[in-house]
Amino acid sequence: MSAHAGTTASSSAAAPLSWKPFAVLAIFLIIGPSLIYPVFLMKALCFALFACAFNILLGFTGLLSFGHAAFLGMASYVSAHAAKVWGLTPELAILFGTAIAMVLGLVIGMLTIRSRGIYFSNITLAFAQMVFFFCLQAKFTGGEDGIQSVARGRLFGLISLQSDMVMYAFVAVIFFLSFLLIYRIIHSPFGQVLRAVRENEARATSLGYKVEHYKLAAFVLSATLVGLAGAVKALVFQLASLTDVSWQMSGEVVLMTLLGGVGTIFGPAVGALVIVSMENYLAELGSWVTVIQGVIFVLCVMFFRRGIVGTLMDLWSKRNAH
Amino acid sequence: MIEIFGISSQALFGQLLIGLINGAFYAMLSLGLAVIFGMLNIINFCHGALYMIGAFVAWMLLNWLGIGYWWALLISPIITGALGVVIERLFLQRLRDLDHLYGLLLTFGLALILEGVFRQNFGASGLPYRIPPELTGGTNLGFMFLPNYRAWVIVLSLFVCLGTWFAIEYTRLGSYLRAATENPALVQAFGVNVSRMITLTYGFGVALAAIAGVLAAPIYQVSPLMGSNIIIVVFAVVVIGGMGSILGSIVTGFGLGIAEGLTKVFYPEASSTVIFVIMAIVLLIRPSGLFGKGA
Numbered sequence: 001m002s003a004h005a006g007t008t009a010s011s012s013a014a015a016p017l018s019w020k021p022f023a024v025l026a027i028f029l030i031i032g033p034s035l036i037y038p039v040f041l042m043k044a045l046c047f048a049l050f051a052c053a054f055n056i057l058l059g060f061t062g063l064l065s066f067g068h069a070a071f072l073g074m075a076s077y078v079s080a081h082a083a084k085v086w087g088l089t090p091e092l093a094i095l096f097g098t099a100i101a102m103v104l105g106l107v108i109g110m111l112t113i114r115s116r117g118i119y120f121s122n123i124t125l126a127f128a129q130m131v132f133f134f135c136l137q138a139k140f141t142g143g144e145d146g147i148q149s150v151a152r153g154r155l156f157g158l159i160s161l162q163s164d165m166v167m168y169a170f171v172a173v174i175f176f177l178s179f180l181l182i183y184r185i186i187h188s189p190f191g192q193v194l195r196a197v198r199e200n201e202a203r204a205t206s207l208g209y210k211v212e213h214y215k216l217a218a219f220v221l222s223a224t225l226v227g228l229a230g231a232v233k234a235l236v237f238q239l240a241s242l243t244d245v246s247w248q249m250s251g252e253v254v255l256m257t258l259l260g261g262v263g264t265i266f267g268p269a270v271g272a273l274v275i276v277s278m279e280n281y282l283a284e285l286g287s288w289v290t291v292i293q294g295v296i297f298v299l300c301v302m303f304f305r306r307g308i309v310g311t312l313m314d315l316w317s318k319r320n321a322h
Numbered sequence: 323m324i325e326i327f328g329i330s331s332q333a334l335f336g337q338l339l340i341g342l343i344n345g346a347f348y349a350m351l352s353l354g355l356a357v358i359f360g361m362l363n364i365i366n367f368c369h370g371a372l373y374m375i376g377a378f379v380a381w382m383l384l385n386w387l388g389i390g391y392w393w394a395l396l397i398s399p400i401i402t403g404a405l406g407v408v409i410e411r412l413f414l415q416r417l418r419d420l421d422h423l424y425g426l427l428l429t430f431g432l433a434l435i436l437e438g439v440f441r442q443n444f445g446a447s448g449l450p451y452r453i454p455p456e457l458t459g460g461t462n463l464g465f466m467f468l469p470n471y472r473a474w475v476i477v478l479s480l481f482v483c484l485g486t487w488f489a490i491e492y493t494r495l496g497s498y499l500r501a502a503t504e505n506p507a508l509v510q511a512f513g514v515n516v517s518r519m520i521t522l523t524y525g526f527g528v529a530l531a532a533i534a535g536v537l538a539a540p541i542y543q544v545s546p547l548m549g550s551n552i553i554i555v556v557f558a559v560v561v562i563g564g565m566g567s568i569l570g571s572i573v574t575g576f577g578l579g580i581a582e583g584l585t586k587v588f589y590p591e592a593s594s595t596v597i598f599v600i601m602a603i604v605l606l607i608r609p610s611g612l613f614g615k616g617a
Contacts, residue, residue, distance in 0.1 A: 064423045111602060114609055118365050118422055119565060123605065126558040130598035137591060247554060251430055258427065290438035297431025301424050302413065 021266060022180065029172045038168040039236070044276045045175045046233040051256040051268030052182050053225030058254070059263035060186055061218045062198030066121045066250050067128030068226055070108065073245025074131060075101040075227030080147040080240035081140050090153045090161055090170075094231040101227020102220060104131070109219035113212055128250055135245050146241030150234060161235070171232055178225055183265055185221065194218050255293060258300045261307025270308050335466040337583040343472055343541065345579020346479035347534050351556040352563060352571040353483055354530035357490075360503050360566045361523040362414065364425030368433035370553025372528050374546060376402045376535025378440060381451055381544045391454035391536075398536045399529035406528025410521045418520075433550070440546035448543025475537050482533060483572045490568055499523065558601045564614025574612060 032041050050072055057063045079097030082088045088096065112123045135141045142148070152161035161167045185191050193214050196204040205211050234240045243249060252275065260271025275293070282289050300307065306314060351373060358366045366372075379401050380394035389397065409432065417424045453471045460469040490496035502509040502516050510516045535548075542548055556575075563574030578597050586593040604612060 064426070066426075111605055115605075118359075118363070118426060119561070121423065121426060122365055122557050122561055122565070123601075125554065126561055126598055126601050129554045129558070130595055130602070133594045133598070137594075247550075251434070254427065254430070287438045287442040290434050291442070294431045294434030294436075294438060297434060298413065298428060301428040301431065302416065305420075305424070 022176075022183075025179065026176065029176060032172075033165065033168050038164045040276075040280060042164075042168055042171045042236045043233075043280075044273050045171055046229050046236065047253075047256065047272040047276050048269035049175055049178055049229040049232075050226055051253050051260065051272040052179065052265075053222050053229065054253045055257050055262065055268040056182065056185065056194075056218055056222040056225070058257055059268075060191060060198060061194045061215060063215065063219070064117075064121045064254070065124040065219075065222075066247070066254070067108070067124035067126075067131075068222070068253055069245050069247060069249035070128035070131035071101040071105055071223040071226040072230035072233070072249060072253075073135060073240075073242070074104055075230035076234035076240040076244050077135060077141050077147060079231035080150045080234040080238075083153055083235060084147060084150045085140070087153075090155055090235055093153070094174075094228065094235065097231030097234070098224055098227045101230065102224040105220045105223025105227070106216075109216050109223065113216045113219060125247060125250065128245075129247060132242070132245050132247070135242060141240070144242065146239060147234075148239055150238040150240070152235050152238060167236060171236060174228070174232060178228060179269075182225065186265060190214070190217070252293070255297055255300075257307075258305075259296060259307055261310035261313075262305075264307065264309040264313065267307050267309035274308070331465060334587055337587045338580060339466070339468070339472060339583075340586070341580040341583020342476055342576065343579070344582060345576035346476050347538060347552060347575075348556055348559045348579050349483050349572045349575025350479050350530055350534040350537075351552065352559045352575050353486060353568065354527040354534075355556065355560050356563075356566050356568055356571040357486070357530070358524055358527035359560075360568070361499065361520055362410075362418075362425065363422045364414070364429065365557070365560075366524075366527065367426055367429035367553075368409075368436060369429075369527075369531050369556070370549030370551075371433040371436040372402055372406065372549070373531040373535040373538070373552070374440065374549035375405070375436060376532025377451070377539040377544045377548065378444075378535075378546075379532070380536040380539050381449055384451065391540075395533070395536050399532040402532035402535070403525040403529035407521055407525040409528075410524040414524065415517070415521070437546055437550060444546055446545065446547060448545035448548075451539040451544050453540040471540060475541065478537065479534070482530065483575075486530070487568050487572060555597055558597050562597075562601050562604045562611055564611025567611070567613040570611065570613025 050068075054065070054068050057065055057068075075097035077097075078100045079093040082096045083090060083093035108124065108127045112120055112127065115123055136143060140147075152167060154160050155170060159166060161170060186194075193204065193209055196207070196209070197211050197214055201211055204214075230244060233244070256271035256275050257268045258271070259274060260269065261267025278292065279289060282292065285292075304311065351369060355366055355369055358364065358369075376398050379398040380391070383389040383394045383397060384391070413428055413432070414425055417428060457471040457474050460467050461473070462468075490499060498509065498514055499519065502514065502519055506516045538548065559574050559578050560571060562578065563570035578600065581600065582593055582596055585596040592599070608614070
């Protein structure tokens, strides 16, 4: 999305690596469960990882995928199946689910990456829908029922994850490390090339970068991390269902990212937290939640294109400039 | 009973008819998307929701005001088209200078709002809409029984599609439209109000969706979810046909409907994925779609 190429986005890219946000994040992760119900917090973390991984593509490569639910849902089914039917230990089930998402990302990526802009969005959406129908009909996914009562099992065959607090610690560590990884990728030379592609693809090509390879790498990376989120989510809720692979989910992650701030590192996580809390606390409103989500979407697109974190960063840099 | 590959001709023709009917809706919806895409360069994500509203307007006209099918076929597209004009003026117009992805996101948000409002008020289950008395019953063609209403849907949708194609390719207004798609600034310089043309184009595309909605009301039930069920398939149709191609969207719409119907006869498990599989194959061979001019 070239329109995002605001001054803040590029200046933040040039800023040196900072450990401060991670210290804040670590403190939040540690004190979080004493303030908030851990299962809810785990849900928020899964969606935060989902949105941040999605943002590698939208925010830092400029590709709007409308089919990321395919990776979330597929990984969640595979890890649920591996844990429940094959009895794999949780870390192996998650790894397996993530690996399948990576393979799926590679296949869909190779088929879609040559298309641009709206074409790309449309085609990824159609592929995700293909995955949806596959999950609806395949034997191992349990159709409309999904895969239910998946045992969380024992981590490395030793530590039981049955207690929510132990599970939370596990999820928090995974989330923290993935987040660090995303941050590192964005601030690596590879991440710089991705941003160059976002800003001006033709120029990146003329500088000798194989743009398609970079885009494909970003796509696979994004799909893999989304898969990780999905695989963890299946174990947290002990459930894999069609919701995670539906196109509404693909839309929801776009909303989280847009609301939090496209092209900011922390934005999508903030957006995910807001949307998940909204769904949680407004659940009794029924269909109005969808309407509210739609309204937020429209408001973000019309007036608030930098998102929460983007706007805060703008305010911050303005204040520092004076 | 004649049998082809072990399948009775009755089943074959029955599924072909269903395929043709679905194809008629795919064609009308993807045509609307193509018209809008050509002019505004956005994928109208709320197209399915507007198709649903077209059907609901017909239902409301009948149940609240006692206005029947034939008038609804005229009034519903006008009302829904007017809603489209409002959407364009209120929102899309302000996004014209931005990345076109914002248009997609905005219409996605609108689709959520419209669907949510209708689901809140009418529930998720479908409401019945009677077939108009003039079109009840059917005709025995010898090899199969053809319900009159279904024949009407196919005939009218063909008429609408070909009429639109003719209007765009062979009339003065259509030539303005094509010129404005190529080079809006130049057409504006010739004294044509391009901005108004864009708004009306959007309204027209929406009206096409509404016509499809009214036609669909007696066949499928009128339900808040009817739009999102069909629109994703239509997106795939648009990708296969080549985005923005008018004739392409009509031909692919009908063609894929029939392909889907045939799959239901020979390999029912694949019937919901066949269109996406075709899409993947088409993308590998012709990335810009069957009728596209390059992405």
